[in-house]
Amino acid sequence: MDTIFAVSSGAPPAAIAVVRISGPRAFAAVQALAGDVPPARRAALRTLRDATRAPLDQALVLCFPGPRSATGEDLAELHLHGGRAVVRAVEAALGELPELRAAEAGEFTRRALLHGRLDLSEAEGLGDLLMAETEAQRRAAIRSAGGAVRRQAEDWTTRLLGIAARIEAELDHGDEGDVAGDDPLPALRAAAAALGEDIAAVAARPPVERLRDGLRIVLGGPPNAGKSTLFNALAERDAAIVSPIAGTTRDRIEVPVVRGGIAWLLVDTAGLAGATDDPIEAIGVARAREALEEADLLLWLGDDAPPPHRCALWVHARADAPDRSAPQAGQLSVSVREDRGLTQLWERMAEIAGTLLPPPDLVALNARQRSWCDAAAGALSRAAMLDDALLFAEELRSARRALDAITGRAGVEDVLDALFGKFCIGK
Ligand SMILES: Nc1nc2c(ncn2[C@@H]2O[C@H](COP(=O)(O)OP(=O)(O)O)[C@@H](O)[C@H]2O)c(=O)[nH]1
Ligand SMILES: [Mg+2]
Missing domain, CATH: 3.40.50.300 (P-loop containing nucleotide triphosphate hydrolases)
Incomplete structure (x- = not known):
């Protein structure tokens, strides 16, 4: 993967310009310009030099080793004097280095998403935060960017996995008679119906678009x-x-x-x-x-x-x-x-x-998130009417896919974790 760089502060000239560098060669770039790589997460004053050793600027250099960085990759920040010529010279020096290139719009956030540092709903919140013009918009955006939508989706997913684990256990081992005595399906159907109603209720709340x-x-x-x-x-x-x-x-x-x-x-x-x-x-x-x-x-x-x-x-x-x-x-x-x-x-x-308008203390969803909530709620309400455990489990899986889509995450490993964690099947 390329290493990318860009001015992350506002347009120069300004007092300070922050150039961010992210990717496998971020620290090699710092080494090349600053002469060494300062200790992790500690600001260090360095003279930046180009390939001919001519000084470019005095800068504060910060290194955040991945995965504990904003992008999940090795990430460096150069806090430069914010003049146009300074920024241009540093960008030119970075562009000369192998495997480094200027970042595209939103590319740092895209990498953060790729490396699981934030999810889709948080990235959406971040986008809204950058565009926010009113207090109400800022408050809603900071909630989403801070993971409120993700936590809500994760909470539903946990409940869903609990139901799914019990029905999968029933399907795999129901005839062995060591998991449960009675038919668990009626209780699971009720749980699925209740979850579907909770999801539908949140999806029916005032949409975030009205704020935005x-x-x-x-x-x-x-x-x-x-x-x-x-x-x-x-x-x-x-x-x-x-x-x-x-x-x-x-x-x-x-x-x-x-x-x-x-x-x-x-x-x-x-x-x-x-x-x-x-x-x-x-x-x-x-x-x-x-x-x-x-x-x-x-x-x-x-x-x-x-x-x-x-x-x-x-x-x-x-x-x-x-x-x-x-x-x-x-x-x-x-x-x-x-x-x-x-x-x-x-x-x-x-x-x-x-x-x-969405109440300031509640999670507000955007159209994309609402449509996946509706899909999940629909699958759960269908599941709640099924007598067949196999079909019931299939509807739960489709609800699961819809919930995963809210956060842009997928995976089946945690279904297995929930299954084995709760039921000690391998005993
Ligand atoms: N006396 C008075 N006349 C008004 C007022 N508001 C509008 N008008 C007049 O009513 C007429 C129609 O107004 P307009 O705003 O174009 O109405 P519209 O067709 O509903 O858009 C114009 O001659 C306005 O000057 C008001 O508060 N008081
Ligand atoms: Mg008129």
Whole structure:
């Protein structure tokens, strides 16, 4: 395997630039540049030199022997002065060394994954952490990066292996009569059903995408209800055109906003007019319908009650306008013109967000992880209805594969470990 190197700190110039080197020739590279290899995990000040012995920089050198390193390989860090020319010269000197090359994007993390230093769910969390812009995103990402999803999957796997070990023992030795007296299948089916329900419950929790991509707040209602005006007020900029002419907003407009530590995606739509002769307006209305369906929260500005929706807030907009009647029960009164009701609206939205976003203290799953949870839960609920021990065991194996896929790990050795560890078959 190649030895890779890259600047792991931000783009130069900066006070310090950290160049990381990972792979079998990492310490040979340190030897070549620094003249020796400092003791493991101890910072050492060295003068780095190129092949002609000309000094490149004074640097702090750190060596982490594998497998106890971030990548699982021999890993070295050079803390350089962060000027562009310094970094370029050191990179050039490293590039001259045999079997060394510049790393590709994400390659250090990929190697960590390859060497089992982190699993797929942790790598996903790490990716989210690097992209996090809000506090809520950072908190969720640090949980995943810290192994919360992995631990949850491992916990389920342990329970699954317990059930699998007992059914495998029954299959292998049931007729020998030395493992168990009664038919264990009913109890195992109940255990499989319970595990499947637990997995399904976690998969049904608010998805992490709502944190990452923002809660979709869609403004809907008839033309001229004041949607675009409210949209601009919430977005705090004139993203949508406002006019007294019905049908001004033809396409949906999306604006991301961060407020109160939460990422919101505001979506303005064309009014839900009835019949229209204008084909473009008709497309706009169709898109508005789609947007309403995709909304995490619908802000409904119509005078009629909101259409059926998972989560809708009924807003009495343009409250100051002389032609407006009094708000009806359940409506939140807002006037953008007189700057009334907007704070209350944000407060209500934040309250609702609390119910739609993953709770900070619970594991939140992404779409990939949810789909494997659903697969595992499905296999377990099928298993729970089977009378045949062989078919039951097969469904457990497919649940196992699904759980392994969550963390990107596989293996059957631990099934055997659980089997022999618990039942002393070889006695
Ligand atoms: N008096 C008053 N007029 C408003 C208010 N909000 C919007 N309007 C007016 O209502 C008309 C339609 O607004 P617009 O935001 O384009 O509605 P949309 O068709 O639902 O997007 C425009 O003439 C706005 O100036 C408000 O809070 N007070
Ligand atoms: Mg509009």
